[in-house]
Structure formats: C-alpha cells, structure tokens
Amino acid sequence: MPPTDGTPSDTDVRASTGKKRIPKACNPCRHSKVKCDEQRPSCTRCQTLKKTCIYVEKPKTAEEQKIEDLEQEVLVLRQQLQTQRDTESSIVVSQPQRLMGQRPPEITSPDSNASLNHSSPTWTSDKPLKRKRSHFRMQKEVAVPDFINEGILSEPQALHYFNSFFEGCDRYVPIFDGSDGFAAVRLRSSLLLNAICAVGCGISGDASVDSRILHVRLKRWLTTVILSTHAQSLETVQALLVMACWMPERSLILAIATRMAVELQLDDAFDRLVNLSISRPDTPETHILMKSARTWFLLLNLEQILQVDAGNLVDLRIKGVRRCRTLLNRPFSSRLDARLFSQVELNRLRAKVNETLTSHSDDLLQAVQEARVDIDVWYQDWKRIMEASPLSESELPSLIANLTVQRHWAEAMAACRAVRATGVHQVEMMSPEAHDMLVIAKEALQNHLYVMLSQPHYLANFRYAMDFVWAKCAFSFLLLLKLTILLPDVARQDLLGQGRALLNELTKSSGYGSSKVYLRLLQLTIKKYASRDQTHSGELDAFIPEEFIFEWDFPGLNLFSSPTGWDMLFDQYMIGDDLFVGMDI
Template sequence: MLVVACYSAERLLILSFATRMALDLGLHEAFEELTERVAMKNDENLYEVSDHDFEREQDIMRKSRTWFGLLVLEHIFRVDGGKPPGIRLIGNSRRCRILLSHPSSTVLDLRLFSQVELNILRATINDNLGSGTKLDQPGISDFVHEMKIDLDLWFDDWLRIIESSTTAQDEKPYLLAALRIQKCWAEMMLNCKALRAMGVENVAAMSATERSILLTAKSSARRHLRLIILEPEFYLAKLKYAMDFVWAKCAFSFLLLLKLSRLLPERDDEHQELFDNGNSLLHELNKAGSNWRHSGAGNIYLQILKVSIEKYGRTLQESQQPSSGGGSTATSPFWELFDAQADLQWFVPEQFVSEWDFPGLNLFYFPTAWQDSFGDFSLAM
C-alpha cells in the first residue's frame, strides 16, 4: 500500500488506510520493543541469542522498518503535499540509530533512518512556519537560525555514519549524494517557508532580514541544482522508478532558481549558467526516464521542465540581441520590462499549486516607487 501511494493520485486515501492497518497490526509498538531488547543486551553484554529470539527480533525489525517507512511517507505528504498532521513520533528520533547495530540491519537502513530524522526536522519546520504561526519576524529569523544548526548537525552525523560504515562500500557514493541533495532541499524549503510566514511576497519591499533569507534560499537552490547534475550516475540515473515527489522536486528546484535569478540576478553570466544547467538536468532526466511509464505523473514534471527551459532559452536569446544601434545588449533590469510579471507568473505550473505545497514561486518584484505613484494617483481621484 505504501508503494502504491507513492505513485497514485489517491495517495492520501491509500496512506490513511495503510496507517489504520499499521495501528491494528501494532507496528508502532515494534520499535520500542526492539530498542529495549538491544539496550538490554548492551547492558548485560549478551550477544548470543537463541534461534527463537533471533527470529522474533527479525520480525520486530521488519515491523519497525515498515512503520518508519510509513512515517517518512506520511511526513513527506504532510510537509510537501499540504496533508493535515497525522503521525507524530514521540521521543528523540535519533534513537532509531541504535538499530544500525542490530545483526539484521542492512545498508538500506542507513537511508531509511536518516530519512526518519530528517523528516521529523522538516515536520517541525512546517509546524512552526505554517499558516497559524505565532512567531513574529524576529522569532521567525531566530527559528530559521536554530533549524539551520539542527540540519547541519543531522548532516554531519549521518555523513560520519555513512562514511564509517563497513557494509555500505558499494552504496556509499549513492548514499552520500542523496544526503547532500536532501540537505539542500531542506534548507531551501526552510527559507522559503520562513518568507511565506513573514507574509512579504514583493521582493522590492523586503527588509534586509527578509532579503537575506531570500538570498540564502537562492543559494540552497543553486547548490541543489548543481549537486543533482554534478554526478548524475549517483542520483539522477537512479530515478527511473522514483516516486512522483522526487521528479516534482527536480523540476521545482530549477523553476525556483529561475525565478530567483530573474528577481535577484547576482552575476552577468548567471542566466546563461542556469540555462546550461537546466539543459543538463533535462538531458539526464530524459535518460533516467527512458522506457519508463509514459503516462505517469513523473512524465508531467519532465514536460514542465522541458517547456520551461525552452521558454527561458527564447527569453534569454531575445534579451541578448544587440540594440538597433549595433551596441551592447539591453541593460534594463528584467522587472522593468512591460510583460515581466506575466512572464514570471508563467513559471508557476498548476501542479505546484494543487499537488504540492512548494513555496517560493509566488514571489514577484514591484518597485515601491511605482506603488507610491499609484497611491498618489488614487488620492488625486
């Protein structure tokens, strides 16, 4: 049921059925029982177990994995899909690391347990920066700083755990690539959700603090895009059967960076670099998606990415055309063009409004001087 939920439009309904079934089977109790057993053995230095006990522990381990898989998926749909809060993990999520020392632990547990911890952090971010947040702007800024530290600690811990693992030699490059990409995504969403909680969408009207958060979000988006195309054999090549959410993330990361690069250009070559990176991303995703289910939702995000890059390329080419006097290219900021806002709004596909709760594509640039002019005009009328 969890696997089906990853690819189905009825994922929330299927997930709710799976949660009810998991509770009826007592899967939520397995982790506590297993950790107690492991702790007792460590205290008493008991490493030999009977065949019956070993079989029982293997069964509990499978139940714990299934429960954690449910928890991770529920948190993804809650944080990134706008699902109402459901499962809450009581206690310290880092306790799941103790299961890595269990005899039946596999290399896949490294991926699963790191995801458990990360998604608990992401759920905390979502709860504190949601629509009903009680934090004021300084409180939001402090919260962002604290969560950035927690994400850094999570990343450093799991980087060390994976690199020191003796059972993950073959999988290590893939695990480390995913770890770095997941950290960038979490930081990007942290800063975008913070901006949304602050309630300012007009980049021109942002305070220094808000602008700093926006630039940090852009930096995370840039690193995210560079990482997923840097070593495609360790990440993008493995997306053939990835859930729709992963394909959506790849498309969104490019669209967000595109919008932020239009709103806050920092270098002369930034737009061309983004266009080249977008083409590299599209090329690798096309390879990963070859012979894939062509009617799947992942193909929709691939098409969104393709059309967006083509439109961006045409816009970029037009902006680089020499003026009629034979001089240099146009130097006016993008937002001063007549159709700038309409052009930016085009990069907000419907899927990122109805399917996923990815903040950031609603940002725009409206010069405050123009607002003052319209205000004066209204008073005169």
C-alpha cells in the same frame, strides 16, 4: 409493648414474610404514629432525632435472587477477563505469526466461554451471537490471487518485473531485506507481489505488458483488502506503501495503511525490538520485528513528507526519533536502513522548523539560521555514520549524494517558508531580512542543482523514483530560475547551461507516470527562458504551475516583482495556452 429502639417488631416481621401489605413508613415513625416523609436512607425526623431509620424491605422472590446472583457472577467474570487482558498487553509477547500475516490464536479464559482476539479490542464469544436476518449481506472473504494465478502475467514476466523493482525502486521504499526474494514474497502475500510487479513493469519499459492494466487490477483488489479482516498483515501494509509511492491516490492509500498498521500494533514494534535485541540480538523474532519497525518508520516518513510538502493535516510523531540509530549495524540491519532512518530524522526536523516559523514570526531570519545549524548537524552526523558503516559500503556514493541533496532542499524550503510567513510576496516591498532569506534559499538551490549534476549516478536512479522526487527536482530548478531573475547576478547564462544538462540527464532516466509531466514542465521552462529577449529588463509575475497547486505545497513560486512591460517568461501559463504542443520528449 412494641420495641422503641427502631428494631422491627414481630408484627412487622410477619408482615415482611407473609402476604400482608409492606408498610411505607419507617419503623420509628410508625411506632410514634407520626407521618414519615419516606426519605432514604434516613427520613428527616430520624435525622433530626438521631434515630436509626429502618424500613421494612420487600423480600426478594426466588427469581429476583437468581438474577442478582447471575449479575454478580457476570461482574466477577468481566473483572477477571479485564485483568487477563491487561496482563497480556503489559508483557512483551512474541508474535511472529501475526507480523507475518497470520492471525494469532485466541486466548480463552478458563472461567468463561469468552475469548480475546489480539487483532481486535472487542470481546467475542465462541458461539456466534444471533442477529436479525437482513436482506443485505457481505460476500464471504476472498483471497487475493497474484497476477500469475490470474493469468495476467507468466511466471518469467513476474520475476523480471520483480527484479526490475529491486534494481532501484527499493531505495525509495527501504522496507525490504535479504529475506524478501521472489518466492518468499509470493508465498507470504499475493498483494505485495502484485504491487511490486505493477511498479516494476512500469520501470522496466517492457512494451509487451501495459503497466496501467496491472495498476487498474491492483486497485480493484484494494477494495477487497480494505473490507477483509483476514487480509490485515505486515505484508499488506507494505503493499499499500508501495502503491502509495507510485499511485496518484497516495494520501488515501497511506491513510488506509496507517489505520491498518496501528491495528496491527506496528507502531510498538520499535520499542519491542529495542527491548528484545538487548538479550537476543539475532533471532527470527528480532528480524520480524525489524521488518515491522522499518515499515512503520517509512509510513511515518511518508506522512511527514505529505504534511510538510503537501499540506496534509495528519501529523504523526515519534518521541526520541534519534533512538532509531541504535538499530544500525545489527544482525537484523540492512544496507538501506541508514537511508530510511536519516530521512525520518530529517523530515521530523523539518516539521519542527515549520512549527517554529509559524509560531515565531517576530524574528524569522534568526529562526532560519537556527534551522540551518540543526540541518547541518543532522547532515554531519549521518555522513559520519554512513561512512563508518560496513553495511553501507556498497551504497555509500548513493547515500551521500542523497543526503547532500536532502540537506540543501531542507535549507531552501525553510528559507522560503519563512518568507511566506511574512505575508509579503512582492520583492520590492520586502524587508532586508526577507531579502537575506531569499539569498539563503537561492544559494541552497544552487548547491542542490550542483550536487545533482556532479553525481551522474544520482540522476541515473531517477528512473526508479516516485513522482514526488521528480516534483522536487522540477520545482527546485523553477524556483532557482525565478530567484535568479528576482535577485539578478552574473550567473544567468550558466544557469541556462545547467538547466539543459539537467534536462538531458533526466530525459535519459525518464520514468513512467507523473514523472513525464515534470519532465515536460522543465523542457518548456528552459525553452522559454532560452528564447526570451535578454536585452529587456524586468521581473517575473506570479507563476505557479497547477502541479504545484493541487499536488504539492512547495513555497516560493508565488514571489513576484512589479513588471516593467517586457514579454514575461511564463506568459503562456498565465493565459492558459497548451503547454505541450509540439514538444517531443
């Protein structure tokens, strides 16, 4: 008699091990000779009667059992490899070779032939996977030669341009230290040497070599760098930052640099440095981490500038930005770290102010006043830090002048952005609060101009500055000129004299590239303002030079008043006349 407890019978066992057909119904239904609905894991009848529902399973073949065992083994190996990867990422690891441009050694699991490459999140095999042959193949990676090896520059020329760069350009790209000499940079990165020499050539004013040739050649090698995996290094990111500061394609180059920096984990260098410097403050590793942290902070600062002053959409942020002050006056610090870190703090503050002005349009004047307090606190803190720093002693006049100029610029832009947020551009239609904000902007711009003129070394360094600095200088004077006419006072004639003095100093310090455009813009503006009929009354119509439409997003030049019929100051801009005919700079 067959068993009634749901266990397989001998017949079922023979059916499961022999060649007989495997029954579909469960054992209880078959023994009761009723139809089974074959639901798994338990049929409806067994669920109702609370019986143990057992099906006769088809025995696995040797091949099926082998495949199942292999799948289980692969699963175990993957878990082991993932555990190893998590362990590697959670430990502070010394990676000086990677940060200096060398690829790190691969870590191989003893349990498999797979290895983890630190520069890529992808698990790779020691044996290359076979792939279908294609008619299209990428050329093998090519090392970037320097201008000396290419025969474009002689070694003395390259050294001269390199030194020209470090006479002042490094103040605007403060990512280098005492270890970045000519021989050391040439040994580490040809691309970085080429970028420095290309900028230095333009700064030096040497007519024997056209700096445009160097820049064109530099752009051609940029394509190789983007496509090449072995070219990813700290020095390559630094070269891209130098190029972004002095080339028109700044946003695109900076985006490439950001992507590469993230892949190299430069964004983690600051935290690793803080943790390591507590126990080992002066080691080769801390110096390398500091170079990486500087590079990341400059990249962060440039992205913030383009977001706040050029309307870029990328918004990189840093938590606890004031923590960067802990890296000052350490054995691995440089004389320009205070300049870099103060700028990082200020531009993060400016970005937060812009967010506040956008989201709180009900009391904009109060928001501007609070922003001025925050900017003043920033200024007083960093002025005290710089004055007390032994490393900043040689740079102190330049540091304080730059700090003060940045303070007044930030105040003026905060007030102008608040006026923009009101949506009213005609002065006669503005509220009293909006008028007060314009007065704040005007006073800040007056202070901005005064500091520049009272510090001759500040304007003398403009020959080393990128076009962004020239654009801010030209814009601030144009906006001050407009606000002086929109909000009349007795200082118009003084402003004309200050404008001529500014133009004279900038002409002496004329750089190269786009700086000449802003110099000509200032010259034309001052000439037209001086030649206007001062006996007429009236205000400016809307005027925004195209440089401030397509390049930058500075607020304020679109302010206007109802015209009264006199010959407007910037009428040539409005009708499209040639701006520079007859100009001799």
